[in-house]
Amino acid sequence: MPYYDNDTIEEVRSRNDIVDVISQYVHLQKKGSSYFGLCPFHSEKTGSFSVTPSKQMYYCFGCGAGGNVFTFLMEYENFTFSEAMEALADRAGIELPKQEMTSEARREADKRNILFEINKEAAKYFYSLLRSEKGKLAYQYFTKRELSPETMQKFGLGYSDKYSNDLYQYLRKKGYTDEVLKDSGLVTIDEARGAHDKFWNRAMFPIMDANNKVVAFGGRVMGDGEPKYLNSPETMIFNKSRTLYGLQLARRTKKDQFILCEGYMDVIALHQAGFDNAIASLGTALTSGHANMIKRYGKDVYLSYDSDGAGTKAALRAIPILKEAGITCKVINMKPHKDPDEFIKALGAEEYQHRIDEAENSFLFTIRILERDYDMSDPESKSAFYYEVAKRILEFPEELERNNYIEAIASRYQVGFDNMRQMVNHLGTKGGIISEREPQRLKSGVQKKKTREDxxxxxxxxxxxxxxxxxxxxxxxxxxxxxxxxxxxxxxxxxxxxxxxxxxxxxxxxxxxxxxxxxxxxxxxxxxxxxxxxxxxxxxxxxxxxxxxxxxxxxxxxxxxxxxxxxxxxxxxxxxxxxxxxxxxxxxxxxxxxx
Known part of the structure; x- marks a missing residue:
């Protein structure tokens, strides 16, 4: 990481007024000597996020996030300190001094650059093979999936040769050593088999970071081999829990939300149908790292997971992670089709847009799925269901928000607004969440368990x-x-x-x-x-x-x-x-x- 002396850091900080910078991300209103708005780091309805010009600092009284203008960019944009320095220096028109790296830092930076080069070379090679006689089978596969040549080009789709050391030989001829190829995740070298490729005889999907650099690959086997889908292992430049397929394209969308899918083909099919806001996690469950990456570019997500049991479970896992990151979430109904790719082929883009317009509130979705665990014809089981719903409503910090969900549940299940509210209040009072004298007041902001402060x-x-x-x-x-x-x-x-x-x-x-x-x-x-x-x-x-x-x-x-x-x-x-x-x-x- 580049080193900057304190005077340079202070010059960059002082030339970037914190109110001006944060106003680009958060709507602020002046109250007294400070500015207030809704915190971008947690979900809230009442603004507890303050920015104080005299201190050149921000602080959220709800979740405790705080710092100076560097901290804000590091938290909001997921920047390193060096990246925040560069962004703010550029904003203020300051030319940063050229940094002398330590030998270790230089070796690491050089190695990262080489890994980016290797992945770029591999992507170009796979791309050319797909359009050659060798890639005929993979090209037919993509064509059968109804992908146009323009879409294949847009996503850089390719093919890895059927010979298991083909890419290795190609990259060796380009001058790359065994040592660095082993670290790329594209080649395995062992005593038993020698050097062999991670991907061979597969339709290839380059995986890019948000800055459009190839960091990894996914491959779909041609034929009956296993596993059917294969991803690159994690490397110095590839972190699965922070990489989203299609984000480099979706971040430029003019739409107000992202569509979050499960697979490569879902993303590609949606982009081809005009939904250029589609992204997917890479064969793994959604993580807080994924959510924070999404939060850098938008605050609303529509889940378009598979309609089967596994997809439903994945959605139920994703919803609280997105909520914790301050992202509003809705769920798109895919039925009677399994996934977006299948849906688009069968019913078209217009009907998919209709499903987006009718997407279900994520809380009501979780309650609908929860209902499956209860026998609603049995009074005892039905009461237990309402009890669990009331517990979940209590998780909302604001009285107005709780009342809105009580009203929605009462309407959907015909249980009566007053009855549902009484149950919520009773549970809240019993658990110490709602005071008996002030039955509807909760602390605004993130609910954290705090020990008594020293x-x-x-x-x-x-x-x-x-x-x-x-x-x-x-x-x-x-x-x-x-x-x-x-x-x-x-x-x-x-x-x-x-x-x-x-x-x-x-x-x-x-x-x-x-x-x-x-x-x-x-x-x-x-x-x-x-x-x-x-x-x-x-x-x-x-x-x-x-x-x-x-x-x-x-x-x-x-x-x-x-x-x-x-x-x-x-x-x-x-x-x-x-x-x-x-x-x-x-x-x-x-x-x-x-x-």
Missing amino acids: GMMQSQRLLLTWLVERPQIYAAIRDYIEPADFTEGIYETVARELFTQFAEGGELNPARIVSLFSDEESQRQVAEIFNTNVQGMETDADWEKAIRETLVRIKQNSMEQRRRNLDPTDMNGLKQIIDDKRRLQEMEKLHISFK
Whole structure:
């Protein structure tokens, strides 16, 4: 990864106002000194996502996502830090310095580039074989599947020769070594069989990343061989759980949603029929990595999985993963046909569009499938079904949303709105999710199980937030507290940088502190530190009392930790503890001016 010095990072960050950048992704409205909108990182109806210009930071009070402008692009676009730097530098018209890589980083980058080259060469070779006499059988296969020459070209379809070392020999002649070919996933080299191809005598489907680079292949056997479908193994450039077939084309769609399928041919058939928003996971169940890739380019997905039992199970697994990523999901009814390819051939594009228009809400789909497990003619089983439905409705955080689903269920099953709502409220009260005095209020945002927060961590967070929001208090407390007194996790590093900014006398820059940390979790924690709130302080006297008490708690904790770790023979350490006790007495009488 390229290395950038702190001054270069800060120049790029400061030239990209966080409100301007995030406004390209999230609709923001100004409220007071901050901007608010719906969080792009979790599903919510009430905007708890805040962007604060003075701090150049964002923070979601619902799910805890937060950071600076780099963090946002890393989370939203799934960028590495280097990719975020390059994107923001380009946006601001800044030319980044050429980076000297370490020898290890250069070797890795070179190897990745070579693997991309090998996959590109293989794709070109397979493409040419399909259109030669050798590929006649595979070409007939694609033609029987009613694919046009234009569609075959668009997806780069090809053929791997019937000889099991044909591609190996071709790539060796191109100058690639056995060592790198082994790492490409296209060739296996062992003592028993020597070098042989991963794919041979198969109709070939190049798999591309979102940037249109060939990263892997899928192959459908010609004849009776096994397995029928085969995918490349994972390599340095291919991660199955983050790669979606057809995404390089679908990301350019003008449509408002993606159609998520199960197989190559479903995607290809839909694109040929005019549905250029079709994508598929690669023979694996949908993962959170897939969902996050989709979220980079859109927020709505229509599931077009097979209509059989396996397809239904796959849909039920996919729905919560998509929901967790903040993606709205509906389910397309394929019946009486098995999959989109078969459906399009039998009923055509117009009828498929009709099925899209009538796609079923994903929650109602899960309830309809759930109903199959219950005997609705038996009162006890029927009651158990409604009980399970009520439990699932409780998962929605907003009262209005819960009422809408209660109304939909009541209408579909003729159970009565009041009866269903009463059951939901009863279960919510019983489980501690809904208060008896406030029967319909839930916390907006992601529902997380949280342990009771450590009081000292809260105190240290509060003081750091207050120092940024009320910088005038620094002059009053600087003689009594130091960064080492912030003992929790990364707090000492944050405090040290903040105190340095105060000492240098320049403008406070919380967003720069975020950039000191390379991992997203630490950046999120820093954002949380600078967005800690406490209620009930209206006057300067209230603020002074709260700050003084917080300061004393932090100092007492620091002194206690030092005392426990003190060597009895350390005279300087003993003297410091005595000095700390004197300071503590002074702190308890400290006056803090807000003028």
